[in-house]
Amino acid sequence: MTVPRPEADAVDRRSLHERIAADLRDEIMTGDLAPGTGLPSTARLKERFDASNATVQKALHLLKEEGLVVGRAGAAVTVREHRQRTVRPAAYMAPARAGEPYRWLSEHARGGSRARSELLEVGACRPPADVAEALRTEAAGEVLRRHQLLLVDDEPVELVSSYYALDIAAGTAMAEHRKITGGTPALLAELGYPPRLSVDRVSARVPTQEQYRALRLPGGLPVLRTLRVVYSDDERPIEATVMVKAGHLYELQYEFTPE
DSSP states (O other), X not given: OOOOOOGGGOOOOSOHHHHHHHHHHHHHHHTSSOTTOBOOOHHHHHHHHTOOXXXXXXXXXXXXXXXXXXXXXXXXXXXXXXXXXXXXXXXGSSOOOTTOOOHHHHHXXXXXXOEXXXXXXXXXXXOOHHHHHHHTOOTTOOEEEEEEEEEETTEEEEEEEEEEOHHHHTTSGGGSSSOOTTHHHHHHHHTTOOOOEEEEEEEEEOOOHHHHHHTTOOTTOOEEEEEEEEEOGGGOEEEXXXXXXXXXXXXXXXXXXXX
């Protein structure tokens, strides 16, 4: 029988420059190194991490590739402004009012950002197994998928695939290759399927090739994958959406009301 090794004996097998970047990345994302703040000097970082100048520069290069800091060799390196975004899922659940844009777009507009979406593909497909289970679809059955890329200030930020049972989506605007005013939540409500409950399952994963290219991801950082299932009356699942975003640029904020 193999006895698990104590956590104290665990070895961090990453190279030193990756470990340095990881510690600095955490301080940037928690706000200890706020936007506009200069990083400690190379000399101080060398002393702190017992590293060579070249190793420190390799760590800073990783952070620059990720867009977390700016600066050039031999000059001060500064934490980049407005890189981390907070996603508030509760703000997007209710359908948009008549004539208003999809709530994801309006929420970003209120924050001073220019948000838009690119519809990449619409059509019937066999969904991933977890989506099929969520929609209570036959294992080999097809559903409708609307696949799009979301951009903020012309930067790709989220790859989204939304899936719908064919008996709900067939013959509606959802099945057409065009954008829907107010988004699909508004259309579903009009069709008699108002959202009553939204359930998120969030995981961190290594990005697929498509996700890596579409989101222009740096290095080997993970992505956040959210499977959101929306239920209507009688607890019927009406929409299952897979949302993938860069893990180092986002945090999710969930709001709860005690019962």
